[in-house]
Structure formats: structure tokens, C-alpha cells
Amino acid sequence: MASQAITSDQLVTCLGNKLMKIGTAKSEPGKTTTGWLELTELPTGGVERIPVCITEGEKDGPTLWVTGAIHGDEVTGIGVAQDFMTDDIAENLRGNVVCIPILNPSGVRTEMRNSYYHDEDPNRNFPYGSGEQNCPQTVQVLINERIFEEFARTADALVSLHQGWVNESMYTIVERVRYGEERSRDEAEQLADETLELAEALGLPIIHEYEVGVQEEYGLQSSFECAAVNAASVPAVTAELGSPHVIEDKHLEAAIEGIRNIMCVLSMLPGEPCETEAPKSPVDYPVKRVDGPVTDVPGIVRHRVDVGDVVVTGDKIADITTPHGKVKTTIETRKDGYILGRRQGIATYENDILVSMAARDDSELVTEST
Ligand SMILES: [Zn+2]
Incomplete structure (x- = not known):
């Protein structure tokens, strides 16, 4: 009987959980490796693809995803994702960090929130619910499915980096966790606690997401962060880092400190979370x-x-x-x-x-x- 050829993906799986491959990025112990995840072929030739960086720790641990620019004009997250992985973090790391500085490449090229394929908001098109779709899906939906498949396969936690309106301050949005069909109430409470723990470590004022009815009218149940929590059961926080269009250094530094704190809470780095310079909530109620x-x-x-x-x-x-x-x-x-x-x-x-x-x-x- 002829032996079957082993594909590179199978080989990666055989070698253990730690070794990770996303697109052409293949992890190596103690190193940061880079590559590309291809999303779709472009009508005029060439391929739409997103940059992927993977840092693999020498020791086992969870996998944290850090993503920027799902909205193309929200650019501080690009700087955060590019900067926060330093050699000293890589040396002490348990587990893996997957960093995707740009989730919406066409939006970054045009400096627009939406992608330009059909002028859609990429952060309203992630898989959520039964998955049954009766009408033809746009390329943005297909792209999101391809990204989310890699996410759900590999991630244990998500920090999604955004920016808001002009002169906005920094804050963290935490998702509302559904129970019923998706999970039991106890499981939902556990997931909500894990999400809040990440948000507290990030060190910015914490804001609960819109009430569910409002969220669904805005289509935000299909945001990356809501789908992460509710469809993939992965704790996720949305960091809002001030005004769009420019990288704001002060906000970038606060986000980097906060992500390091999250890594401490997840036991991916040694030590306890540090107090950050970020502004605190001006009120003492949720x-x-x-x-x-x-x-x-x-x-x-x-x-x-x-x-x-x-x-x-x-x-x-x-x-x-x-x-x-x-x-x-x-x-x-x-x-x-x-x-x-x-x-x-x-x-x-x-x-x-x-x-x-x-x-x-x-x-x-x-x-x-x-
Ligand atoms: Zn945004």
C-alpha cells in the first residue's frame, strides 16, 4: 500500500500544540516569526492578505491574539501591535502571541473605516448564530470567516484595538455574554468573569457593551469581539485608544503596558500586573x-x-x-x-x-x- 504524503499542516499538528502555523507564518520556540494570511484574490490581480506575527514562548501556555485596524482609520492599534512584542517579552513568554497589526488592509490603504470592496464595515460581518445564510455572502463576509476560522482554532484570549471619535479618551469595552443555546448560565458567568479580569488588567476605564437590543440593532453581535466571546467562547476585550487617523504615542504606550498586564494575568509572563498611567473612570459605578x-x-x-x-x-x-x-x-x-x-x-x-x-x-x- 502506497504511503500517503504528509502535508505541512499535518506535520505542524503532529509536532505538538505549541507549534503554530497561520498562513505562511510558522512559529519557532523563543522567536517572533512573520508571514501572511491570504484572504482573497483581487479582481485586477494580486491577493488581499494580512500580516501575521507569531511569538512562540519556550514554555507552554495560552495563545493571546492582539489585532489592530479592523477599522482602517483606527491606526494606533497598528503601532501597538507592531511595538509591544520586545525581546524581553519573547524570552520570558509562556504560550504564544499572535499579532495581526492590520485586519482591514483595504481600509488602511484608503484611510477609511470600511473596506472598499463593497463599502462594508468589516466589524459587523463576523460569524455569529446558527451560521445558516440564505443569501449570497459578500467577499468581506468570506474574508471574515477565513480570519475567524484561524482565530477560533488557535486563540485563548483577544485584545482588539480600536479608536473612537475626535479627542476621545481611552476605555475598554467588555462584551455581554449570552447563555441559553450557547452555554449554561454558570459558563456564561465564568466567561464574563474572565473577560472582566482581562479588562481590569488592561487598566483603562471599563464600559459594558450597549444593551443587547441596541447592540443587535447596530449589527454588533457580528463584531469580532462579540463573536469571539459568544461564538468561540474566547474572552475578548475591545480597547478604544482615542482619536482615529494618527498614532497617538501616549495611548500606544498605555495599551502596551495594559497588554503586558493581561499577559501577567494569563500567566504568560512572570510577575503581577503593574499600575498604569492610563486615566481612571471618573465615576464609581458600572x-x-x-x-x-x-x-x-x-x-x-x-x-x-x-x-x-x-x-x-x-x-x-x-x-x-x-x-x-x-x-x-x-x-x-x-x-x-x-x-x-x-x-x-x-x-x-x-x-x-x-x-x-x-x-x-x-x-x-x-x-x-x-
Ligand atoms: Zn473601531
Whole structure:
């Protein structure tokens, strides 16, 4: 009987769990290796591909994924992913770190949030739910499936790096964990605890994700981070690192410190997490992501609050003026919390969002699937 040829993928599997191959990147003990994961062939020739760096520790341990630029204009994460793996980390590492500085290469080339294939948000197209799809899927969906397959096969934790609105501060979003079909309530609580532990180690103010109904209206159940937690049961945190378009060095350094702390918590590095220089939450109660208030009157927005300001119900958020400067209305908040970001642009149509807020959250982080 003729012997069957062993493929390189099988060989990698035979050699043990530690050795890891993603695209052309193949890990080597004690080293950082680089390669490419091909995503799709381009219509005009050439291939869309993303850069992959794998650092394999000399000792066994979990695998942490660190990813940047799923939104093409959110670039500080690229710098973080490029910089945080230093020789001293590699020498002391248990387990593997998979670093993908750019998840949305077409968005980075055009400096746009979306990919340009069909102008879709790549972070609303990850696999979630039953997987049954009845209409033809776009290339962005196929690309995300290919990335997520590698992620689900290899990852034990995820740090996904983003940026928000102009002049926004830094914070960490933690996902709401579903139970029911996906997992038991106890398992969901365990996963939520693991996620919170990573978020606390990252050292930035913690924000619970939008309430589930809002999240689903925004399509955020198909974000990378929600799919990681809820479809792959991998604890994941979203680090929001300030304003888009430029690499912000102060935020980059805080994120690098925070990721090292996460690696300590995961026992991938020796020692305890260190106190970071990052700003702390200005309130002492749990908060969730909320968009609003909105304006019911169109006009020119003149904010009365700045990023980081603590507000209580009834506080004035913004005036809406005529082009000449006469105040048409003043909008108040109906929630307690603090300001995460102010609306970009001053021309507001009716029902436009004026600020994003971290608002008091009395709900649990685990939630029953509907
Ligand atoms: Zn983003």
C-alpha cells in the first residue's frame, strides 16, 4: 500500500500544540516569526492578505491574539501591535502571541473605516448564530470567516484595538455574554468573569457593551469581539485608544503596558500586573455604552460638555443654534454617567446623536439569548 504524503499542516499538528502555523507564518520556540494570511484574490490581480506575527514562548501556555485596524482609520492599534512584542517579552513568554497589526488592509490603504470592496464595515460581518445564510455572502463576509476560522482554532484570549471619535479618551469595552443555546448560565458567568479580569488588567476605564437590543440593532453581535466571546467562547476585550487617523504615542504606550498586564494575568509572563498611567473612570459605578442624547431640532451644535465630564440627569449637553448663533433649543441628558465622545461635525439633522456616553448600568453582564 502506497504511503500517503504528509502535508505541512499535518506535520505542524503532529509536532505538538505549541507549534503554530497561520498562513505562511510558522512559529519557532523563543522567536517572533512573520508571514501572511491570504484572504482573497483581487479582481485586477494580486491577493488581499494580512500580516501575521507569531511569538512562540519556550514554555507552554495560552495563545493571546492582539489585532489592530479592523477599522482602517483606527491606526494606533497598528503601532501597538507592531511595538509591544520586545525581546524581553519573547524570552520570558509562556504560550504564544499572535499579532495581526492590520485586519482591514483595504481600509488602511484608503484611510477609511470600511473596506472598499463593497463599502462594508468589516466589524459587523463576523460569524455569529446558527451560521445558516440564505443569501449570497459578500467577499468581506468570506474574508471574515477565513480570519475567524484561524482565530477560533488557535486563540485563548483577544485584545482588539480600536479608536473612537475626535479627542476621545481611552476605555475598554467588555462584551455581554449570552447563555441559553450557547452555554449554561454558570459558563456564561465564568466567561464574563474572565473577560472582566482581562479588562481590569488592561487598566483603562471599563464600559459594558450597549444593551443587547441596541447592540443587535447596530449589527454588533457580528463584531469580532462579540463573536469571539459568544461564538468561540474566547474572552475578548475591545480597547478604544482615542482619536482615529494618527498614532497617538501616549495611548500606544498605555495599551502596551495594559497588554503586558493581561499577559501577567494569563500567566504568560512572570510577575503581577503593574499600575498604569492610563486615566481612571471618573465615576464609581458600572457603566454601559450609550449613544445620545439626540437632538429633536436640526441646527448647529454647540456642546456644553467635554470628553470625560461627569453628568447627571438634567444636565445641559449642547445648544442647537441657528446659523446666526441664536439658540433654538438646549438638549439635556436623561442619564447619569460621563461623556466618552462628542459628535464629529457641527451640522446636525433631526435625531442626530450629540455625544456618546458611559451611562450608569444596573444590568448584569450575562444575558439570556432570545
Ligand atoms: Zn473601531
